[in-house]
Amino acid sequence: MRDAFVRVLTELAPKHPELMLLTGDLGFGVLDNFSAQFPRQFLNVGVAEQNMSGLAAGLALEGHSVFTYSIGNFPTLRCLEQIRNDICYHGANVTIVCVGGGMSYGPVGMSHHATEDLAILRPLPAMEVFAPGDLWEASEASRYLASRPHGPAYLRLDKSAAKPTVRPGEVFRPGSIRTVREGSDVTLAATGGILGEALLAADQLAEHGVRCRVLSVHTVKPLDTATLSIAAAETQGIVSIEEHAVDGGLGGAIAEALMEAGISPGFFVRIGLRNTFSSVVGSQAYLRTVYSLDAASIVRTVSLKLGIAEEAISR
């Protein structure tokens, strides 16, 4: 996803001289090409995320369209107050880019895992929040953010990505949920690269006659409540899936939106981290199994809700 983002920015930089990419001294080997081609549009600000964010606000107030780039929580939680006061309050045209959403940086450790970022950035006024599920969504969200003026935005990029889900001629619509698989039994709503696990789970459940509707929630804010409401009415229940804390993230957002709309799905389960740090060492795929976020865990959850015997599934 990171490469898709850099590719889009490299493509658009000449057409949009106002574009600027700021990095907090990360992106070894990844940003070299961009910085060499567009030295006036690139800045390595050093290991100084607070300054990067305030600086970005200052640049945006002068007409630049700014991207701040770093890993995990560094461009977000480390400098949250600069994001809130300097970027959001001034409605500054700044996109905060996190590479390594969720547990992308698996064995590196919890310091590099972004597992509360959606919940923390989502309530900031005017902030749009994107967490693409596959490479096409990552490219298109990047293109949307880089090609037109907008307010503050957060782009959470995952190391993993679902297999391509795009249909021929499909147009990316920010703020709307993509139905990447039709189904009328259960809704699996995923955000980020973990969409891949949701699709795998849907495959496995299909073998047992369970038809899953799979939604890719690439935009967590604003949230497409209409599509969720329809899913609540047309399927037996909704399972939210995120590589993130269940509180305040996608699961929280869906619960808020549906409750307020007066809609209650047949059942509702949030799959994500529950009041826990990702402290086990392992790859992203391994950690998903440890924290019950992988396809098998999704299958188990759905089976339980539908009353399908576990032996039937595991066989």
Add this chain to the structure above:
Amino acid sequence: MIRPTTVDSVALARRIRAHALRMTNAGGGSHIGAIFSCADILAVLYGGILRVDHEAPRHRDRDRFVLSKGHAGGGLYAALAERGFFPVDKLLTHYQNGSDLSGHVSHKLPGVEVSTGALGHGLSIADGIAYSGKLKGARHRVFCLLSDGECDEGSTWEAVLFASQHRLSNLVAIVDYNRIQGIAPISEVLELEPFADKWTSFGWAVREVDGHDHAALRSALAAVPFIQGKPSCLIARTTKGKGVSFMENSVLWHYRVPRGEEFNAALAELEGQQ
């Protein structure tokens, strides 16, 4: 290019202090000591240094002023109102229900570039504005007024490093160096001395000045950049609460609302200075 209009900065400073006193009295606001500390700096800036135009507050070529010590917002509002950016009448809405004049400075007011209040933010924003100006080859300058207390913030020094790395000679940091911070003297909290040496060693061109001496302030601020190719830092040695004897050098008047006899006495002192 915008030409600054020159006014009697001493009279302007006196009016800023009197407005601020009335504003904090009427609204029940605080930080009068911090406002008095930098009233002379604001008066010199708005009395002929800053190239700004009240009829075109967003003019592309204007000098940008960032009040990083946002708690002195009352002082900036007074300076702007006095220079015609908005009606002086508006000042007395400070701190009041429904007003735009929040205690910490707000960019909703014409002439205010950015809202601040949390310390250690302003210089980073000023860096960004200055960097943009440099990229575009623009002629305007960026002035940023900091408190000494906010030099405790690591983010301030991140911004200091950036400005010298990128030779932001269009950037001027003015530190209101009154040696008192939130609830105690600096010497008892986090000593900043050798203060000028810190800025110098970080690559800035530094001057020190009596922050209440208008001629000295004016001549220093008219001489920026102090060294070509470097950002400039003016350390203005000030007295917190300057202008009212019983407020001077007092931690209490960072917070206390001037009311009753204290208000009358303070006003009498300020008026006596005419």
